[in-house]
Structure formats: structure tokens, C-alpha cells
Amino acid sequence: MNKKIMVVFGTRPEAIKMCPLVLELKKRKEIQLTVCVTGQHKEMLYEVLERFGVVPDYDIDIMIPNQTLFDITTRILERLRPVLEEEQPDLVLVHGDTSTAFCAALACFYLQIPIGHVEAGLRTYNMKSPYPEEFNRQAVGLLADIHFAPTEQAKHQLVAEGKKPDRIYVTGNTGLDALRLTVSDDYCHPVLTWVGNSRLILLTAHRRENSGEPFKRIFQAVLHLTQTFPDVKIIYPMHRNPKIRKLAIEILGESSQIKLMEPMNPYDFQNIMARSYLILTDSGGIQEEAPSLGKPVLVMRDTTERPEGVKAGTLKLTGTEETAIYNSACELLKDTKAYQRMARAVNPYGDGYACQRIADILCNEI
Template sequence: MKKIMTVFGTRPEAIKMSPLVKELESRDNIETIVCVTGQHKEMLHQVLSVFDIAPDYDLEIMKHNQDLFDVTMAILDRIKPILVAEQPDVVLVHGDTSTTFATALACFYLRIPVGHVEAGLRTHNIYSPYPEEFNRQAVGLVSAFNFAPTEQAKANLLKEGKDEASIFVTGNTAIDALATTVNGDYRHEVLDWVDDARLITITAHRRENLGEPMRHMFKAIRRVVDEYPDIKVVYPIHMNPKIRELADEFFGDSDQMKIIPPLEVVEFHNLLANSYLILTDSGGIQEEAPSLGKPVLVMRDTTERPEGIAAGTLKLVGTEETTIYENFKLLLDDDATYQTMSVAANPYGDGTASRQIVDILLEKLS
């Protein structure tokens, strides 16, 4: 019997780790331990509820106005006694959050093997995205198992000197999650509001885009909305009050735009599935949208997911108003460009990543 612990703390992590937790729980020869940090709180537990996951441990670190110091120190302090008591054979962390970094560091201090899910993503700019690029590179230094979603991610790890025997290309568990959440008959009051208009979904929350970059992003979107009466825009907004203030300034008086609270995972995935196109500065959406056949304009200057750019389903448009405006309009006006981005191949796997990861762990830990 192998003891495998998963640790995650944010909504995006929970979405991508939940299919893996369910796969672990389905195996008779694995004792599964689930620890959540509570880096996000309400949004995290919404996802756990959807996937019917009850954590064994909740560090409950979230506090008002927490910063990177608060998150990192609280996790290190609270996870140590759990790791010491449980002594797992391996701890699985995901991606690039502060939860992932702090957990991997704690495991390193205690000489507990780390399995890094979604390993090998890189922009090669330590401050973009911030602090995520540092987090994922740092975790890569200590991980014993590197579950890369693509061949490009594997190549990144090899260039950094990782042992090829520790790298496994599995696809992305985000695609596994979509198989559970997307429903062709899904109905929601937001979709009723959209009616027969073209639905545009936007998400914007990155720390490095706060301030002037986000003002440029929002101004470009508002210009397009005012020119196209046949579109409606839905913005599930991040809880950061600074983002809400900016969104209200640019979008609050438009009857074609609806600012809504963060959606639980089933609602959000089905919103994406019903969208005409998506504008985002998020990471996970860049993986989910190709599976759904949705063009994505990425409002960032760099991306750690170049596979989507190469496949043609994503376009990197930065944060300058004119560039976003022109590319947004192009996808609304040019059917050929839209169709090319809609049918691009999904580079992120076939929805079996969780099964592959568990099979690999059982083989390597035996």
C-alpha cells in the first residue's frame, strides 16, 4: 500500500487536481491523503464540492489582505507537522502557485519526494508571470517526478538539466476535468441573458496587469462592445477589490456587459463552452479552450503555454489597447480567421492524464 498525498490551495489547482484525486481514490493499493491550504477559500471549496472531495487536512491559511510572505510562511509552519506525521511516499503538487512552492520546499527539507503535476511550463522571465514563473522553476529543482503536459514542457526541463528518466509526458489534467463538467444541455440564467447574441467571456486578474495594463485592456474591450450590438460580454470577476473598481469604471454602465461573481467550476466550464471567443490573462483557460474549440486572445506579454500559440488556437496580444482592439475586431469580422483558430488541434492531451500519472507512480514506487 502506497501513501500518496496531494496538496493544493487555489481554485485553478483544485480544478486540475480533483480528477487526479478521484483517480487515486479509485485504486485499492493507494492510501490517498488530501491536504488543502486554503490559499483561496470559498472558491476552493466550491470545486471540492463539485468533485465530492473531502480534505483530510485544511491549513486554513487565508486571511484578509494576505501577501506572498503571509502565504509562504503560514504554509511552511502548518504543513510541517502533517508531513512528519503522515510520512507519505510522495507528495503531489500542481503548477506554479505559492502553495506549490511552499509545499515543495517543506518536502525538500524533510526529504519527502515531490511529484510536480504540470511540470516544465516556462516563460524564462522570472517576473512574468509573477510570482508563478519563479515558483514553477523552484519546484522543478526539487521534484523527483515531473509530469509534463506536452513535449515542449519536457524539452524545457531537459534544457535545465533534469534527468530524462524523471520526466513523463501525460497531457494536462485540465482536460480530464472537462469530461466531468461540460454538459451540452446546460442552462444558466447568464446564458438566458445572452440569448442569441455572440457571447464573449473575459477573465482578467493577473497581479502584473493591475493598474495601467488592465486599464488598457478594459478600454479596448469597451470600445469593441460599443461598436458591436450583436455581442454580449460576461466577466466572472476576481475577488480583488482593485479589479472590481476598474471593471465598474469601464463596464458598469453598459447593458451589453455583465460583471458576475466567480463561478463554480461546472458553471464556468459551461460558460466557456457556450462562448464565441475568450479574452483572458489566465493560464488554465489557455488549455481548456482548445478542447472546446474556442479562440482565445491572451492579454499578456508572455505565455508559458506556447503550444497553444503554435497550434493556432491562442493569440498573444499583450496589454496595449490598440493591439487588443484590432485582434478582437478581427475575430468578430473575419470568418476565416475565426474558423482557423476554432478548429486548431488541442496540444494538451486526450483526457487520460490522471490515469497515466497514477499508473506511473505505482510502477516507480513499487
């Protein structure tokens, strides 16, 4: 009898990392797959689904204007329950640290449906950084029956928390699988024509705990870089949060070296990342993806749940102080040896075949 597996996700980052797994699971005759999206991110989610050719079986469509964590939580629990009761899956896969992942896992726990956690074991052990993601992933870890950890360190942390070692599988990170499907040698885009022969810095900034003054300091550091390095161009795909956009336009909007853009689909974003010189980010997944492309990453946060990258030398934590961000970027822009040390460091997050490993485990061991 086929195993009934449901995959639940709802944000753009989840979709980028779960769509390759969906495509792999669809190849397996042993698996009867159902895809349910929550729509926690709506437009950005469907851009990713379209790019990967994934059509969900269910869309519970929870997104509302100016939604809060209360809205997300209650709407997912209410709308996911009938889907789970109708499908009765043998296992539900959730990903990472989103509110969708937490709420879907909680709904499954209430209905006594087994849970598989993809990208399990990431930790900062600081519930306020990142917020609410650290809570979400620890809570999913408490509820999950099977843990697909991207690294040995993530597995070690799960074992230290009391998870059963025989229910933890080290697979690598599925985000690297997405790069294999998207990055192309013959890619072109008008923004790359604008960049020309300049060194491209790709900026992403959206983290909830960086709201207010931290974002202001980040943007001021970025502006300072353009004033110091005339051969640098910066692309910032702005988050849809209106407060972030307003601040970005106020501080960065007049610079001829900065291009403020709408959010990109994963194909464009990952190909532009592959052509960047340096990445400045407060994101999570980019900390895994950029090093596999040989791109140094400055992480504009005080903590990271991906310490393997810091240890390996592919990432550097700068915090959100303007001077620290500026000085760290200046070093990489001025010092070729420092740049090459980061660019050539070995990526600890896998080889781009995590989805195959997860599918093999689901078919043969569970």
C-alpha cells in the first residue's frame, strides 16, 4: 500500500526549499502525495509554485491584510483541520521555523498524525532572536516524530534535547537542491545590464526583530558603502512590509548605485545571487545557498541558527550596528585575501541532493 504523505507550507522561503522535495516525492511510486499550502505569503508563494511547476491540492488561503501572529495561528488551525481529517495522511511534512510549520505541526499533534520536520535542529536558544522563528522550530521539534537535520551539528542539538537518535536523519539542506534546478549559465536580466562591470552587492533585509532602528542602521551602512566604493552597485529586492519599504526609499532611494526592486521569483533571485560579489542579509536560507555559489555572506543579525557556516568561514555575523556592517563589508571589498578565504570555504550544508535522501528514507526506512 502506498504511503499517504502530505506536505504543508505557506511562505516563499518554505516553498523554495519544499518544492524540490515535492518534485522528488512525486517521482516515487511508493508515495501518494498531497500538497497543502496555507497562503501565509500569497503572491510571493504562488510565484515560487509557478516557477517549480507545483500545483497544490489544497490552498487554505489564510492571508489577510496586516495579519498578525494571532491571525495566522488561529486561521491555520481552523482551516487545516478539515483538510487533515479528510485526507488522513500517514505523515505530514513541515519545514523549518515558520508559523505555518508550527501551526500545522500543532494541528497534526491534536489529530495524532505523525509529523516529519524538514530542516530540523537549527537553534539559537534565544526565543527573541530570531522572533518568532526560534520558538516555532523548537516547538515543531517537540511535536515531530521524524527529524530531517541538514547537518551533524543540527543532529547533535536534537540528541542533546532528548530526541531519539534513530529518528534523526542527516540529509543536507533542500535549499541547495533548489539551486541545482534554478541557476543557469546563460541567465540574463535587465538589472545585470545596469550593474555592468561593477561589483554587485545583493542586499536582503526583512527580519521582524530588526524593525525600526536596526533597519535604519543597516540602510545607512549600505548607503555609506556606495559613497566609499564607486565601483559597487547594490540591488535590494524590498520586502512587502510597508514600513520597511518606506524607510528603504527614504534612505536609499536617491542613490544612483542602488536599485530598489520588487521581490524576485526564485529563478531570478538565485541567478542574480550567483552573479553577486557579496551578500548582505538578515535572512536564513541565503546563509546556506550563497556559500554553495562561492559568495561570502555578512549576516546582519546578533545570532544565527546556522553556526556551521560561521565556523566554516562562509558566514560572518556583523550585528546591526552601522559601523560593524560597514567595516566588515569594507574589508571584503578591499582585501582580496580576506574575500577569497570566505569565497573558497567549504559549504557545510550539503551537496544539493537532500531531497533524494529524504525521499529514500520515506520510502525505505519509515
